[in-house]
Amino acid sequence: MRTTIIIEDALYEKFKSLAAKRKLSEFINQLLREKLEEEENRMLSKRMKEGYLATRRERKSLNKDWDSILAEDWK
Numbered sequence: 001m002r003t004t005i006i007i008e009d010a011l012y013e014k015f016k017s018l019a020a021k022r023k024l025s026e027f028i029n030q031l032l033r034e035k036l037e038e039e040e041n042r043m044l045s046k047r048m049k050e051g052y053l054a055t056r057r058e059r060k061s062l063n064k065d066w067d068s069i070l071a072e073d074w075k
Contacts, residue, residue: 007015019027
């Protein structure tokens with residue numbers, strides 16, 4: 001896909017000095033892949049943490065229910 005983007009002059013100069021042998025589009029594609037993977041991993045970690053915390057709350061609630069049932073059976 002072709003697109004037009006605006007790159008800050010200072011960033012473009014850094015690119016030219018660091019990646020002169022690579023094409024700009026290859027360089028940007030690689031950066032986007034890496035950044036998107038980072039973002040996907042960050043979002044996955046966040047969802048996993050939220051799921052863990054929700055499960056932990058559910059377990060506490062269930063444990064309270066079982067504690068009262070077990071206490072009644074032992075009387």
